[in-house]
Structures are given as structure tokens and as C-alpha cells.
Amino acid sequence: xxxxxxxxxxxxxxxxxxxxxxxxxxxxxxxxxxxxxxxxxxxxxxxxxxxxxxxxxxxxxxxxxxxxxxxxxxxxxxxxxxxxxxxxxxxxxxxxxxxxxxx
Amino acid sequence: xxxxxxxxxxxxxxxxxxxxxxxxxxxxxxxxxxxxxxxxxxxxxxxxxxxxxxxxxxxxxxxxxxxxxxxxxxxxxxxxxxxxxxxxxxxxxxxxxxxxxxxxxxxxxxxxxxxxxxxxxxxxxxxxxxxxxxxxxxxxxxxxxxxxxxxxxxxxxxxxxxxxxxxxxxxxxxxxxxxxxxxxxxxxxxxxxxxxxxxxxxxxxxxxxxxxxxxxxxxxxxxxxxxxxxxxxxxxxxxxxxxxxxxxxxxxxxxxxxxxxxxx
Numbered sequence: 515x516x517x518x519x520x521x522x523x524x525x526x527x528x529x530x531x532x533x534x535x536x537x538x539x540x541x542x543x544x545x546x547x548x549x550x551x552x553x554x555x556x557x558x559x560x561x562x563x564x565x566x567x568x569x570x571x572x573x574x575x576x577x578x579x580x581x582x583x584x585x586x587x588x589x590x591x592x593x594x595x596x597x598x599x600x601x602x603x604x605x606x607x608x609x610x611x612x613x614x615x616x617x
Numbered sequence: 618x619x620x621x622x623x624x625x626x627x628x629x630x631x632x633x634x635x636x637x638x639x640x641x642x643x644x645x646x647x648x649x650x651x652x653x654x655x656x657x658x659x660x661x662x663x664x665x666x667x668x669x670x671x672x673x674x675x676x677x678x679x680x681x682x683x684x685x686x687x688x689x690x691x692x693x694x695x696x697x698x699x700x701x702x703x704x705x706x707x708x709x710x711x712x713x714x715x716x717x718x719x720x721x722x723x724x725x726x727x728x729x730x731x732x733x734x735x736x737x738x739x740x741x742x743x744x745x746x747x748x749x750x751x752x753x754x755x756x757x758x759x760x761x762x763x764x765x766x767x768x769x770x771x772x773x774x775x776x777x778x779x780x781x782x783x784x785x786x787x788x789x790x791x792x793x794x795x796x797x798x799x800x801x802x803x804x805x806x807x808x809x810x811x812x813x814x815x816x817x818x819x820x821x822x823x824x825x826x827x828x829x830x831x832x833x834x835x836x837x838x839x840x841x842x843x844x845x846x847x848x849x850x851x852x853x854x855x856x857x858x859x860x861x862x863x864x865x866x867x868x869x870x871x872x873x874x875x876x877x878x879x880x881x
Contacts, residue, residue: 579797581797581798581801582797582798582800582801583801584801584804584805584808584836584839586835586836586837586839589837590811591804591805591808591809591811591836591838593805593809594805609835609836611801611804611819611835611836611839611841612819612845613797613798613800613801613804613817613819614797614819614820614822614843614845614846614847614848614849615795615796615797615822615848615849615850616795616818616819616820616821616822616847616848616849616855616860617704617706617707617708617709617793617794617795617800617818617821617855617860
């Protein structure tokens with residue numbers, strides 16, 4: 515092993531460490547890819563869901579009453595009949611407003 | 618120097634306010650928007666509004682009163698404003714009253730219901746309105762608050778089928794329904810084309826802290842007022858203060874939007 519090769523092996527872990535530190539999001543996304551999850555923004559918070567989950571499945575899982583909500587999906591209002599057709603994607607941003615009675 | 622009296626530029630040699638209005642006793646005096654009886658020194662460009670006390674002034678005096686109160690550019694934008702109010706209960710009736718007082722140009726008032734005794738704990742109606750359609754009872758009151766607001770009324774139930782045509786000419790809509798499914802239906806229907814702005818409400822029942830009621834911009838076209846939690850249910854009914862606070866949030870957001878401000 516030449517001195518150059520030895521140097522590369524010595525420095526490589528340092529670079530990896532720096533790489534990991536500065537690319538947490540990247541790493542998170544790769545971990546998601548391995549596990550088959552998607553991380554998206556829902557009501558301003560990062561939420562990880564199983565890959566392939568539909569908007570309807572998420573709303574049902576979270577026990578939203580579908581008649582009482584409005585959903586903005588990546589900047590546009592989506593209607594109730596579309597919820598089942600939308601598959602949640604990495605980096606989607608979703609706002610769900612759930613109305614309570616009174617006025 | 619030149620001052621503005623009741624909207625008209627006027628040359629005067631007077632140095633003090635009381636000197637200027639001498640001989641006009643029994644008048645209400647607004648000096649740069651503030652009601653005063655003091656003898657303040659005059660400066661060029663001062664806005665002075667002199668209104669007869671106890672009688673209805675003509676439209677010009679009325680407009681100059683509002684312009685003096687709110688400043689001319691603010692008054693002009695509100696006067697050009699048109700707002701639809703969906704639901705004329707505790708929220709809608711008060712929103713309409715506040716916007717009429719602020720000098721709004723046009724209002725569309727929509728409700729299917731009539732005034733009942735159970736409404737009087739929080740809605741802007743009185744005993745004399747019992748049994749009347751809310752559209753009519755409210756329009757009557759608004760005409761007495763601001764005779765120059767143009768009012769259109771629709772006594773109908775808003776549903777997914779008629780919402781879009783009903784509000785087609787109204788880019789700014791206040792959601793003021795009671796029923797949560799109706800609230801969601803209106804927002805979903807009217808925001809579908811991405812053109813409208815809705816100021817909606819959710820969570821204002823009971824007597825929890827008034828400080829929890831706030832305005833939040835939830836979506837591109839949706840502002841939401843309320844605490845988002847306090848539902849009208851058995852044991853937690855709607856009461857005048859929180860409902861009116863929430864209506865105040867909605868009316869203020871409407872004014873902000875009319876004045877070109879998009880932050881809550």
C-alpha cells in the first residue's frame with residue numbers, strides 16, 4: 515500500500531463524518547428509501563408515513579371527520595373524492611383544517 | 618392658509634379651530650379625524666369636519682366624516698370594498714355591523730333562517746326582529762347604521778350545488794356558518810378555483826380565555842379565526858363575548874385584505 519492510498523484511508527472517515535453531519539436530511543431520505551417511508555410536511559410539522567399511503571388512508575388513520583375538513587395539497591384545495599387517489603409523496607406539503615361547530 | 622372643511626379646500630385667515638367654527642354651536646367637530654371641543658392651533662392642510670348634531674347629514678358630509686375618521690386613502694379602499702357574508706348568526710350579523718360602521722361599499726347577506734328567541738343571547742337582533750328572516754332584520758339595522766352601504770340579500774340555504782353561482786361576483790367571502798360540515802363545504806367549494814379569499818371561523822364557544830382566539834392564514838385563500846377547538850356542544854354553548862371577539866377578528870381581517878395587507 516503506497517503512502518497516498520494510506521492517506522486516503524486515513525482521511526476518508528473524517529470526510530464521511532462531515533458528509534453525514536451536513537447531510538442529515540439527505541441521509542434521512544436515504545433511510546426512508548431503504549425502509550420504504552415518505553417524510554412530508556403536514557400542518558407545518560414533518561410527518562413520516564409508509565410509502566404508498568394515500569391521503570384518504572392518512573386522514574382516516576388520524577380520525578379526521580371527512581365532512582368537516584378542507585385539505586390543501588401542495589398549494590391547491592383537493593376535493594373529498596380525490597383523497598383516495600392521492601398517494602403521499604416525499605416532500606409533499608399538506609394543510610388540513612378541521613372545523614368545529616359554532617357561529 | 619388652506620384647510621379642508623367637509624371635504625372642500627377652503628382658504629382661511631383663522632389661526633385657531635374655535636375661531637374657524639365660531640357661530641356654529643351645536644355642531645360635532647372632527648379635527649384631523651378626532652372629535653374635539655378644544656381650541657387647537659390650525660395648520661395648512663388640516664382636515665376639519667363640521668356635522669350638525671342630532672340629524673342625519675347628507676352623503677357628502679357622511680363621506681367626509683368617515684374619510685376624516687379613517688384617513689382618505691383608507692376610507693376610499695373600504696368604500697370600494699365588496700364583501701359577502703355566508704350565515705347571519707352570531708358571527709355574520711356582527712361582521713356585517715362592523716363592516717357597515719367602517720364604511721364598506723357593498724355587502725351580500727346570505728342566510729335561510731328567521732330570527733328566534735334563542736338567537737338573542739349572541740346575535741345582533743332584538744325582540745322586534747323575532748320571526749323575521751335574518752337577511753331582512755339585518756339589512757334593516759344596517760341601513761340605520763350606515764344608510765349608504767349597498768346591500769343585497771339572499772334568503773336561501775347554501776349548498777355545494779349553489780355556492781359557486783351564489784358567490785360568483787364576490788371575491789371576498791366571510792364564512793359565518795354554525796354547522797361544521799357547512800363550513801367545510803363552503804371552503805372546499807369556493808376555494809376550488811383558487812381565486813377567492815375566505816375569512817372563516819372555527820372554535821369560539823364557551824367562556825375560555827379570549828386570548829386564545831386568533832387569526833391564522835391556513836391556506837393561500839383561507840384565513841381562519843377562532844381557537845380551532847371550542848366547539849358548540851352540550852355543556853359548552855355559544856356566548857356573546859367570544860362569538861363577537863371572533864367576529865371582530867373576521868371583520869378586521871376583511872379590512873386588512875381590502876387595504877392590501879395579506880398577513881393575519
